[in-house]
Amino acid sequence: MNAMTTTTVAAATSLRFPARPIEGLAGTSFKHEHLPAIVAAGPQRGFFEVHAENYMGAGGPPHQALEAIRRDHPISLHGVCMSIGGDGPLDKAHLDRFRKLVARYEPALVSEHLAWSTHETSYFNDLLPLPYNAATLGRVCDHIYEVQQVIGRPLLLENPSTYLAFRESTMSETDFIRAIAGRTGCSLLLDINNVFVSATNQGFSARDYLADFPLAQVGEIHLAGHAEQADDEGALLLIDSHDGPVADAVWKLFAIVIAECGPIPTLIEWDSRIPDWPILSSEAAAAQAILDRASVVLREGRDAAA
Amino acid sequence: MLPLERSSYAASFASALIDPEREAPAIVKGPAGKGVARRYNVYRNNVTVSLIDALAAIYPAVQRITGVDFFRAMARFHVRATPPASPLLFDYGRDFPAFIARYEHARAMPWLADVARVERAWLDAYHAEDTMPLSAEALSAVPPERLADVVFIAHPATRIVSSPFSVVTIFAANRGEAAQTRIDASAPEDALITRPDLDVAVRRLPPGGAVFLSGLIAGQSLGDAAAAAFLAAPSFDISLGIAGMIEAGAFSGIHFGEA
Numbered sequence: 399m400n401a402m403t404t405t406t407v408a409a410a411t412s413l414r415f416p417a418r419p420i421e422g423l424a425g426t427s428f429k430h431e432h433l434p435a436i437v438a439a440g441p442q443r444g445f446f447e448v449h450a451e452n453y454m455g456a457g458g459p460p461h462q463a464l465e466a467i468r469r470d471h472p473i474s475l476h477g478v479c480m481s482i483g484g485d486g487p488l489d490k491a492h493l494d495r496f497r498k499l500v501a502r503y504e505p506a507l508v509s510e511h512l513a514w515s516t517h518e519t520s521y522f523n524d525l526l527p528l529p530y531n532a533a534t535l536g537r538v539c540d541h542i543y544e545v546q547q548v549i550g551r552p553l554l555l556e557n558p559s560t561y562l563a564f565r566e567s568t569m570s571e572t573d574f575i576r577a578i579a580g581r582t583g584c585s586l587l588l589d590i591n592n593v594f595v596s597a598t599n600q601g602f603s604a605r606d607y608l609a610d611f612p613l614a615q616v617g618e619i620h621l622a623g624h625a626e627q628a629d630d631e632g633a634l635l636l637i638d639s640h641d642g643p644v645a646d647a648v649w650k651l652f653a654i655v656i657a658e659c660g661p662i663p664t665l666i667e668w669d670s671r672i673p674d675w676p677i678l679s680s681e682a683a684a685a686q687a688i689l690d691r692a693s694v695v696l697r698e699g700r701d702a703a704a
Numbered sequence: 705m706l707p708l709e710r711s712s713y714a715a716s717f718a719s720a721l722i723d724p725e726r727e728a729p730a731i732v733k734g735p736a737g738k739g740v741a742r743r744y745n746v747y748r749n750n751v752t753v754s755l756i757d758a759l760a761a762i763y764p765a766v767q768r769i770t771g772v773d774f775f776r777a778m779a780r781f782h783v784r785a786t787p788p789a790s791p792l793l794f795d796y797g798r799d800f801p802a803f804i805a806r807y808e809h810a811r812a813m814p815w816l817a818d819v820a821r822v823e824r825a826w827l828d829a830y831h832a833e834d835t836m837p838l839s840a841e842a843l844s845a846v847p848p849e850r851l852a853d854v855v856f857i858a859h860p861a862t863r864i865v866s867s868p869f870s871v872v873t874i875f876a877a878n879r880g881e882a883a884q885t886r887i888d889a890s891a892p893e894d895a896l897i898t899r900p901d902l903d904v905a906v907r908r909l910p911p912g913g914a915v916f917l918s919g920l921i922a923g924q925s926l927g928d929a930a931a932a933a934f935l936a937a938p939s940f941d942i943s944l945g946i947a948g949m950i951e952a953g954a955f956s957g958i959h960f961g962e963a
Contacts, residue, residue: 454792455831456860459902479791485714492791517718521788523758524750529713529731562732562743564713599743600735627746630739637746 418472420445420506422661422693424686425474426678427668433463435675441470444682445506447665450477453503454495468503474618474665475505479521482541482555483528484514493548500549507618507663509554509587510545512538512575529564530574542582554585554617559592559624559638561599571596572610585617590651591644591667595624595636604651613659621648621685622667641670643681653688660696661689720744721751722784755783758793759800763823765878766804766816778807794831798824815869815889822875822895822906825863829899832861837900837953843946850960852927856920857957861899864914864921868892872908900953907952912940917949925961 425445436442446467453460467473477496480488500508513525528534545553557575569577579586588611597604623642629635644652644666656662666681713731720726728744759779760767767775782803788796801824804810805817837859846854865871872893877884894914896907909917912933919929926946933940949955 451792452794455794457834458831458861458899460831461834462902481791485712489791514714516791517714519789520718521791522718522721522751523754523788523791523793524747526714526717526747534713561746562728562740563735565731565733566713628742630734630742633738635742635746 414502415468415504417504418445418468418470418506420472420474420663422663422689423472424664424666424682424689425472426666426682428464428467428473429668429672429678430460430463431672432675432678433466437466444686445472445474445663445665447474447476447507447667450475450496450499451479453499464503472506473503474507474509474663475499475503477508477510478525479515479523480510480541480545481514481516482510482545483512483526483534483538484516484541485528485534485537486516486518488541488544489516493545496545497548500551507554508549508551509556509618511556511558512578513558525558527558527560527562527564529567530569530571531566532568535569535574535577539578539581542578542584546582546584552583552585554587555579556587556589556620557592557596557611559589559595559599559636561635563600570610572607572612576612579612579615584615586612586615587618587620588613588616588655588662589620589622590655591620591622591624591648592638594645594648594651595638598634598636599629604647605654608651608655613655616655616659616662619652619655619662619664620667621652621664639670640667642668644684649684649688652685656688656692657695661692664689717747721748722787724748751787752780752783755787755796756780758788759783759797762794762797762827763800763820765823765875766820768878769813769816769819769874770810774809778804778810781807794827800824815867815871815874818865818867818869818871819875819878821865821867822871822897825865825895825897826904826906829861829863829897829904832859832899835860835956837898838950838955838957840947840950842958843950846958852925852930853960854926854958855923855961856926856955857959858921859898859900859954859956861897861904862917862921862954863895863897864909864918865895865897866892866914867894871895872906875906896949896952896954898952898954905952907948910937910939910941910944910948912937913945913948916940916942916945917954920949920955 423445425447428446428448453464511525515522593604593607621644622640623644625637625639627635627637664685668678716729716731728740732740734740734743756776756779782800786799801817801820804820810816869889870891870893872895873887894909896909898905915936916929916933919932930942
């Protein structure tokens with residue numbers, strides 16, 4: 399308790415960055431190779447998302463770059479290896495590194511995945527799937543409680559892209575995620591490309607999934623590109639590759655969600671075969687245009703009601 | 705405390721992830737009765753390829769020297785034998801230089817493991833804590849009669865790699881875009897790796913320099929470290945040694961050993 403109070407006071411007195419609201423904005427993954435182009439363009443409308451683990455070194459150019467970005471823009475801190483869906487306890491040292499980053503950079507959003515990546519002493523560097531049942535639900539909720547307790551703020555939990563199913567699953571993914579949000583009070587990061595990838599791979603309708611998803615809890619959206627492979631039967635198997643532009647079908651689903659929910663901070667994820675900054679930036683501008691249309695509709699609705 | 709009832713899905717799922725000989729675990733299935741082999745392989749492929757990519761990012765000069773196919777085959781063996789123990793990938797691959805030294809197909813390149821050691825030290829320096837390096841003024845303020853007793857505090861980024869091969873020359877020739885030239889690999893070289901500000905620097909130390917700096921880093925006084933350096937290399941020049949280490953930003957402070 400004492401430690402908690404001390405942390406809060408320290409954070410309040412050591413505020414190093416201006417508050418940068420993220421509401422209604424589109425953003426992009428932050429890649430170091432884009433830093434010169436971003437700095438040259440000056441402060442711009444939009445946010446940047448970073449993978450937390452890339453900034454867990456003690457010092458050096460990564461922190462210098464992130465400080466430069468954070469001064470002028472809201473950032474979203476996206477953890478990729480907390481192993482919230484793992485069947486062992488959370489890594490306390492890793493959780494503490496995560497807490498320090500949240501305190502240091504005061505991100506507008508903090509998110510993690512419904513997945514696991516560490517088992518016993520091995521780290522697999524992939525977002526691995528878990529069965530959905532009462533036992534795993536309880537453990538995932540315990541893990542999210544613990545993270546939220548340590549960082550002192552709600553987490554956004556991201557839905558995974560999946561390629562297979564577990565025999566021991568007893569719940570649908572949307573029921574599982576709704577129960578997590580209900581029990582832990584966490585927000586949700588809706589990755590619409592993941593929905594599309596999983597729907598194709600698992601043979602369900604992406605529209606049905608979204609209709610069943612607790613959209614009221616969504617605090618951020620991810621859009622990304624995917625790649626095509628074949629499954630054992632030669633049918634289409636989509637890979638969540640983040641290595642190209644967002645697919646048309648994913649843009650359509652995004653427009654449907656935004657029309658229903660209003661503008662939600664939306665990230666263009668592009669992590670591999672990274673394009674020049676103007677290409678990534680224009681992909682974000684396309685998302686921003688859809689968000690801005692929804693903002694106008696929202697304002698007109700409010701004006702009409704007033 | 706009661707033992708927690710642990711579901712074994714992670715153990716089952718992980719069991720075949722880095723072993724291509726094993727079938728997909730029985731706990732997973734494809735949708736609507738479909739096969740699961742290629743679906744499970746997506747994860748298996750992500751794990752192996754992303755970890756090979758991580759090693760390629762840490763060891764670009766090694767990859768440039770060996771060529772991409774050789775490197776990825778060598779890295780694949782290492783990834784499967786030694787997966788990361790930490791989620792921080794910039795910490796991965798500490799055992800890779802030793803693996804290269806044992807790797808049968810790399811025997812024709814006996815200097816390759818030492819080039820990898822320099823690259824590993826380079827990345828450690830890159831991520832090290834930011835600290836102001838020791839200034840020449842701070843050292844020149846020490847009264848001459850006390851100079852031999854000065855003890856130096858190593859800058860967090862400072863690393864030394866000693867090699868019986870031309871490791872600095874080979875490293876430098878393979879980290880840039882410059883065209884490759886023929887290098888005599890047989891001249892012993894010691895590397896000093898520092899990062900006083902934002903840029904990592906790799907320097908070749910003069911004879912005796914590595915003994916001198918290693919002694920100082922280990923906490924020997926200036927007098928003792930200099931004596932050891934003269935013993936190792938009679939040509940060792942102490943004033944050049946001190947000027948070089950200050951210019952490189954190898955240390956961050958001094959005291960007189962009473963700490």
